Amino acid sequence: MDFLRPTSWRDALEAKAHHPDATPIAGGTDVMVEINFDHRRPTSLLDLTGIDELASWSEHGGKLRIGAGLPYTRLIDELGDRLPGLAIAARTVGSPQIRNRGTLGGNLASASPAGDGHPPLLASGAEVEVESVRGTRLLPVEEFFTGVKRHALASDELISAVHIAPATGAQQFSKIGTRNAMVIAVCTFAIALHPERQRVGTGLGSAAPTPLRAIEAEEFLSGELADSGQWDSPRPLDDSVVRQFGDLVARAASPIDDVRSTADYRTHALGVMARRTLGWVWDEYRNHPSSTGRPECA
Amino acid sequence: MSDHAPARSPQDLDDSIAGGIGESPTRPDGALKVRGEYAYASDLWAEDMLWGATLRSPHPYARIRSIDIGPALATPGVYAVLTHSDVPGENLYGLKIVDQPVLAVDVVRYRGEAVALVAADHPETARRAMERIEVDYEVLEPITDPELAAHDTTLPELHPGGNVVRHQPIVKGDPEASADVVVSGLYTLGMQDQAFLGPEAGLAVPAPDGGVDLYLATQDLHSDRKQTAQALGLPPEKVRMTMSGVGGAFGGREDLSIQVHCSMLALHTGKPVKMVYDREESFHGHVHRHPAKMYYEHGATRDGDLVYVRATLYFDGGAYASKTPVVVGNGTTLGIGPYAVPNVRIEGWGLYTNNPPCGAMRGLGAVQPALAYEAQMDKLADALGMDPVEVRIRNALSQGGTTPTGQVLDYPAPVAELLDRVRRLPLPAEHDSAPADIRDLPGGASNTTHGEGVVRGIGYGVCIKNICYAEGADDYSTARVRLQIIGGEPLAVVHTAAAEVGQGLVTVQQQIARTELGVERVNIHPNDTDVGPAGSSSASRQTYVTGGAVRNACEAVRDVLLQRVAARSGESIGDLSLSGGKVVSSATGVLADLADVIGDDVIEETREYHHRETYPLDEELGTSERAQVQHAFSAHRAVVDVDTELGLVKVVQLDCSQDVGKAMNPEAVIGQIQGGSAQGLGLAVMEEIRVDGGTIRNASFTDYLIPTILDMPPMNIDVIERADPNSPYGVRGVGEPPTISSTPAVVAAIRAATGKALTHTPVAPEHIIADIPR
Structure with a gap:
């Protein structure tokens, strides 16, 4: 097995162009497990941990740009106040040791339907920046996932x-x-609540072959909130609205029976989580309508 | 032993930690383990060693038409590819029944059965060569239902003689007795794994005498040696075994794994060969706890006195017998729990199927029925409108009581006292508002509830477990104790074959030697087959039998010393004792320094300890004057919070009262109770090997879950010491009972919180959501 260790992003892109079958590796918390289980035998590994800029973040034009190599621990510590949903998800990833190594870029590259980082990205309408020697493109995150452990990257592209x-x-x-x-x-x-747009975003994981949004649920709730003027003068939500939202989230799922659970349980649990998390975000919005979110207490 | 031990062999343990019997000195291997410096079997290394790999069957049941090793053998770097025809001795082994091939001949009976071996200069080369071995299988329909295996005579016979490994009835009093209040149930238990962290590993070094030196992690060196020598066609003395660091065992290292395979490759190639299983292979390469299906009926008076228990238990032994006969013996003899019942009829079946082989695991055969009889006791309490603890206390077994096999308990059996004590331990605070930290709630770090749907429940469990080998086995251990003067100080060396598997036996051996010989420095010699057998580190027996053997050997050494001094001083030997490195007379005080009495001599004595004789069960009625040498008891109380909408569980508190006879090392006793309780908690809520059509679907720690620190709650532990007059120092086995009574307590607490029947353990979230009310 060849081991490529570029020290600049440019070199990494060149390496990927020359070795399109190379498997990129950052924290190794997925790739090494797959190798150990003999689920894959890469001809070469492209180690991205030598590229410092990949493990950094910056702010441009009101948006955060999170380098693909930023470990979860830093994401939680440095961006938890501004990305509370992603931070809660990141806290559920593995153990502290895994969070010190694992990265959001790696999570995306694995494209597992169970990837913990994906649902918050969907709920927030994030975009994935991918790059090759040919150039850069920005993909809406829901277009990034194309199937079970499959994504929209070309063979010479890397997630930047x-x-x-x-x-x-x-x-x-919330995670079961x-x-x-x-x-x-x-x-x-x-x-995720987006009061400035009067929209609600959602993301579901392990609910279908790819992570997905519950679009009907988003439309329903966004419409209900807007029609009743709730964004400006928030009141407690009607039980019927909360129930309907949960039902629509559950209906968006097409889960399977597997060794971890059953399709029926997953559908049921998604509905419960949707109702509960809606209650939590709405309580917070009612109490702090101007708040930009706050870190969860965990 | 070979002249040069391999690198990363067992290292010397600290011999300078003070502390005798009843104290809690730290473990001599503790600092090494905490610092990550302790050498485990997977760390073994030799110059020029080869790596071994095992080709395993991908089918639960298949005929082997042919095996072609040609392409594998032609792989560069490959030194050997071996099949059944290369097994030098008898191609069969087994702990109780010799029924398992070293390498499959013409049939494979489980997914994972060893078919061929490879030795190569690199583990990856070995693995790739292994994939080039071409095995032509004719796939057969596997037998996967043990109850069918017991009764359906149209099924194929997996072994000569049929699919029943053992059938044992137990009958006491009137087996057809009737009662006013009757409760019944069908309970099932999934397959639990020992989940030790150190995978199977060993290094075999061919010896100039044609024999082999094997360094390995095991629970019983001599049992391994006997089976390995038989398979290698060598006399036992040419198969020498040395213990390497054992990364946990819990029963999973009683059966052979790498022993014969690694030795075959070393003898064939003339080179040292190392084998290490990865995690997935480990799940296929060792036995698991027997899954069980248990039909129970309890009858009682309206006052709550048990009149009868009738039960039928099916234990799925999988493809090979392993410890199935003992599981049936324990499961039936202990099948009604620690209760006095006048009329009993129990039938136990241990079966062959094409599921993964099952064998020894902590609580052997006693874990399964405890889930059923404790659920039944709660059901009975419910039917009677009584408190569940009161029903148990009312029917509790006690000293002088009789077991279903007719054995009279001639030692303390404080079952009622344990129950009463555990219920008096302090309860956690009720939380009326959501706790500040989600990690204290069901779902924990996963942020599934901030208090919604959470209901608290409390449940109890109490159990009985036999200690040591039973049913007529000559159960003994051997210890060699050497005393000499090193650097002006007396140093005792204790040499046994008793496996330290994490339980703290090395510490207890040091404590016994310090107390018996009155010396400070005690060195534990590495375990090997140069000393007599110790038996297995199982059945909660090592402190009892090896502790007894070390005591006996120390007494023999002491006698030699005291006789010398008595002869010299003219004092009566009965007045002399050893203390603080000196010989002391009760009449005249200090007589001599040990350094002077011993001089340049080496005083060495070897002794065995045999416990009281036990006797087999009657084949028809299960009666036996003494089937088991000792029984141990523990009681648990579990407090759980259940998210009743999501079916997630947080065990809030898990308390235990246990009688240990004599706490040789009180801290270590607490550690055993904590560890056993955690393993029982795991079985209650998460630990299950999922087997589908004979194939394991979760052979990894990603999907076979064991409790983390967030799952295991704080414990109140109440240890009592009611000495057994028959055992050394009055000890009673400690390791297994807490694994047994914790599980039913947790399940009972979940039932209390949810009102669901929950007849399958482990309890999964989907059971709580979907299950019928009880």
């Missing part, structure tokens, strides 16, 4: 960053696992 707007309203993330920590998702749900 994620572009995401800082929270303008409350955000939440059969253990109280360090657990792969049975299913996940993310919600």
Whole structure:
């Protein structure tokens, strides 16, 4: 197995162009597991940890640009106040050791339907910046996932960053696992309020072959809130609205039975998580309508 | 032993930690383990060694038409490819029944059965060569239902003699007795894994005498040696085994794994060969806890006195017998729990199927029925409108009581006292508003509830477990103790074959030697087959039997010393003792320094300890004057918060009262109770090997979950010491009971919170959501 270790982004892109079958590796928390289990035998590994700029973040034009190599620990510590939904999701990733190594870019590259970072990106309408020697493009995150563990990258492209707007309203993330920590998702749900646009964003994980939004649920709730003037003078939500939102989220899912759970349970749990997280973000919005979100207490 | 031990062999342990019996000295291997410096079997290394790999069957049941090793053998870097025809001795082994091939001949009976071996100069080369071995299989329909295996005579016979490994009835009193209040249930238990962290590993070094030196991690060196020598066609003395660091065992290292395979490759190639399983292979390469299906009926008077228990238990042994006979023995004899019941009829079946082989695991055969009989006791309490603890206390077994096999308990059996004590331990605070930290709630770090849907429940469990080997086995251990003067100070060396698997036996051996010989420095010699057998580190027996052997050997050494001094001083030997490195007379005080009495001599004595004889069960009625040498008891109380909408569980508190006879090392006893309780908690809410059509679907720690620190709550632990007059120092086995009573307590607490029947363990979220009310 060849081991390529570029020290600049330009070299990394060149290497990927010359070795299109090279497997990029950052924290290695997915790739090494796959190699150990013999699920894949890359002809070469393209180690991205020597590129300092990949593990950084910056702010441009009101958006955050998160380098693909930024470990979860730094994402939580440095961006948790501005990206509370993503931070809650990041806290559920593995153990502290895994969070020190694992990256959002790696999460995207694995493109697992169970990737913890994906639902908050969907709920916030994030974009994935990908690059090759041919140039750069920005993909809306929902166009990034094309199938189970498959994504829209060309063979010479690498993920360079994620572009995401800082929270303008409350955000939440919830994950079902059969253990109280360090657990792969049975299913996940993310919600984000966008008061400036009077929109609600959602993201579902382990609910279908790819992470996805519950678009009907978003439309329904956004419409209900706007029609009743709730964004300007928020009141407690009607139970019927909360229930309908949960039902629509559950209906958006097409989960499977597998070794971790059943399709029926996943559908049920998505509905419960949708209702609860909606309650949490709406309470927060009612109490702090101008808040830009706050870190979860965990 | 070979002249040169391989690198990363067992290292010397600290011999300078003070502390005798009843104290809690730190472990001599503790600092090494905490610092990551302790050498485990997977760290073994030799110059020029080869790496071994095992080709395993991808089918649960298939005929082998042919095996072509040609392409594998032609792979550069490959030194050997071996099949069944290369097994030098008998191609069969087994702990109780010799039924398992070293390498499959013409049939494979489980997914993962060893078919061929490769030795190569690099592990990846070995792995690639392994994939080039061409095995032509005729796939057969696997038998996967143990109950069918017991009764359906149209099924193929997986072994000569049929699919029943053991069938054992137990009958006491009137097996057809009737009662006013009757409760019944069907309970099932999934397959639990020992989940030790150190995978199977060893290094075999061919010896000039044609034999082999094997460095490995095991629970029982002599049992391994006997089976390995038989398969290699070598006399036992030419198969020498040395213990390397054991990364956990819990029963999973009682059966052979790498032993014969690694030795075959080393003998064939003339080079040292190392084998290490990866995690996935480990799941296929060791036995698991027997899944069980258990039909129970309890009858009681309206006052709550048990009249009868009738039960039928099916234990799925999988493809090979391993410890199935013992599981059936324990499961039936202990099948009614620690209760006094006048009329009993229990039938236990241990079966062959094409599921993964099952064998020893902590709580062997006693874990399964405890889930059923404790659920039944709660059901009975419910039917009677009584408190669940009161029903248990009312029917509790006690000293002088009789087991279903007719054995009279001639030692303390404080079952009622344990129950009463555990219920009096302090309860956690009720939380009326959501706790500040989501990690204290069901779902924990996953942020699934801020208090919504959360209901608290409390449940109890109590259990009985036999300690040591039973049913007529000559159960003994051997210890060699050497005393000499090194650097002007007396140094005792204790040499046994008893495996330190994490339980702290090395510490207890040091403590016994310090107390018995009155010396400070005690060195533990590495375990090997140069000393007599110790038996397995299982059945909660090592402190009992090896502790007894070390005591006996120390007493023999002491006698030699005291006789010398008595002869010299003219004092009566009965007045003399050893203390603080000196010989002391109760009449005249200090008589001599040990350094002077011993001089340049080396005083060495070897002794065995055999426990009281036990006897087999009657084949028809299960009666036996003494089937088991000792019983141990523990009681748990679990407090859980259940998210009733999502089915997620947080065990808030798990408390235990246990009788340990004598706490040789009180801190280590607490550690055993904590560890056992965690393993039982895991079985209650998450640990299950999912087997589908004979194939394991979650052979990894990604999907076979064990509790983390966020799942395991704080414990109140209440240890009592009611000495057993028959055992050394009055000890009672500690390791297994807390694994047994914790699981039913947690499940009972979840039932209390949810009102659901929950007849399958482990309880999964989907069970809580979907299950029927009880």
